[in-house]
Amino acid sequence: MEPGSSTLLTLLITLSWFHLAESLGTGLGLSPHMGWSSWNVKQCDSASAKYALDAADKFISLGLKDLGYEYINIDDCWSTKERDGSGKLVPDPVKWPNGIKAVADRIHDMGLKFGLYGCAGQMTCAEFPGSEGYAVSDVDQLVGWGVDFWKFDNCYTPCKVNPRPQTCPDPAGNTKTWYAPMRDAILAARARTASQIHFNLCNWGRDEVYKWGAQYGAQSWRISEDNYGDWASIERIASTAADITQYSGPGGFNDLDMLYLGSPKLNTRQERLHFGLWAILKSPLVLGLDLSNISASTLEIVTNRGIIEINQDPLGKPANTFRPPGGPEPVKGKIYPYWVGELKDGVVIGLCAGTAAGRYSLEFRDVPGLGRGWYEWTEMYTAQTGWGSGVSLDIGLHDMRVVKVGSFIFSTSNIPSRLSGPAGKRDY
Incomplete structure (x- = not known):
């Protein structure tokens, strides 16, 4: 040497x-x-x-x-x-x-x-x-x-x-x-x-x-x-x-x-x-x-x-599982339904129907990194877009939806309940 x-x-x-x-x-x-x-x-x-x-x-x-x-x-x-x-x-x-x-x-x-x-x-x-x-x-x-x-x-x-x-x-x-x-x-x-x-x-x-x-x-x-x-x-x-x-x-x-x-x-x-x-x-x-x-x-x-x-997001931060209110207990060896990761310009949410098909719903206030309010979002596989206080999607068995949550529109802390955008989620 x-x-x-x-x-x-x-x-x-x-x-x-x-x-x-x-x-x-x-x-x-x-x-x-x-x-x-x-x-x-x-x-x-x-x-x-x-x-x-x-x-x-x-x-x-x-x-x-x-x-x-x-x-x-x-x-x-x-x-x-x-x-x-x-x-x-x-x-x-x-x-x-x-x-x-x-x-x-x-x-x-x-x-x-x-x-x-x-x-x-x-x-x-x-x-x-x-x-x-x-x-x-x-x-x-x-x-x-x-x-x-x-x-x-x-x-x-x-x-x-x-x-x-x-x-x-x-x-x-x-x-x-x-x-x-x-x-x-x-x-x-x-x-x-x-x-x-x-x-x-x-x-x-x-x-x-x-x-x-x-x-x-x-x-x-x-x-x-x-x-x-x-x-x-x-x-x-x-x-x-x-x-x-x-x-x-x-x-x-x-x-x-x-x-x-x-x-x-x-x-x-x-x-x-x-x-x-x-x-x-x-x-x-x-x-x-x-x-x-x-x-x-x-x-x-x-x-x-x-x-x-x-x-390829420059932050390079992997998504992690999180348990929203009413979410299932993790089962070792099985894919958990709810994932979230930080991005340079927003948050990615992974919704995985690993054990059962059905409607998977989230309030953004329950997602780490987000808060009470309305956000714009895009689902990457279907190109479906929406805005509101949450997201709700039908997912087939063993399928996945990848939701990028982008711009914060406004806080909903002080407004009455109302319907949000195309997702049809109600703001609470």
Whole structure:
């Protein structure tokens, strides 16, 4: 290490602990990242140049780039099964006939960014070479290729102290220890080069990663086991996220895992809730489907400009659950109906019909951040607008409505009851 670099490294780690990405001089992670990932398409078979470039083309033709989607991320299985004689990772020559850099350069020329996948253990989850013992050289390769995003997984990490088997199952344990070498390599590369690699920790939420992920130079960290594209996964992940929102914000965000829209296990209502809840919780919005076969209904959901703007709001504050008068008791593992989050220019309310269809009603005076009075509001999925002292909407089972409450019109503290605007809510 060069003289003085250890001091700089310490400073970088300290600053990242406080989510001060601006002070790091990177500008990374100021809002949740948006993009596409290859794994849910065809798993190992989609870890190729063809899939990366096809996705990039779709970002342009479908208008996704214009909405803020920018990362084209290739997941596991992109390399050969062995490193070369000098210990370098080798891109699979069949999947990457012109190498990684040529693809990254083309994607950059389109105004997009390119990401790859690695693992803290001896092998990746699909048993390709991991980065244990190779963190510095692997990061040097990433910088040379122009990689912008590095998803770092948690398979085949140490199971026991030496001697230990060459391969071992995924343990629970001190992931901080075996993620430290990659942390040091990433931060050192940022300090000595123009590299701005987004570091994504994928340790499945173990060891309370949300408490130390920023200290490790990460801009996002997974908070749970994988999203399997079914309703049970949506409930499980959302329930987990609801308890740890205080650890997410500009500089480092809780990652609720890829959006599994397009899954045959989810209907359109469930897709709306999936996307809307991930958005107001300020999770990264990473599409995990074949964009060449995206349905019209799914495309309409993922291109909802209003919901994307809420996700990308500069305050970066995740929504939290709140219990209005008469609201139900929270049930562990289930999605709570009422959510609220602060925005730069208002408040977002999430109404989730996680357990029952029906009419969901709120008085704004019962919503944290609002008060007794009339407000203008817009529901983002239906484009319904209204004004008054509250909102009342019919919502189907497992569906969601995302309501942005904007301008305060006037206080109702000293006026008699009357009907409000198009919502038909009575002012009390």
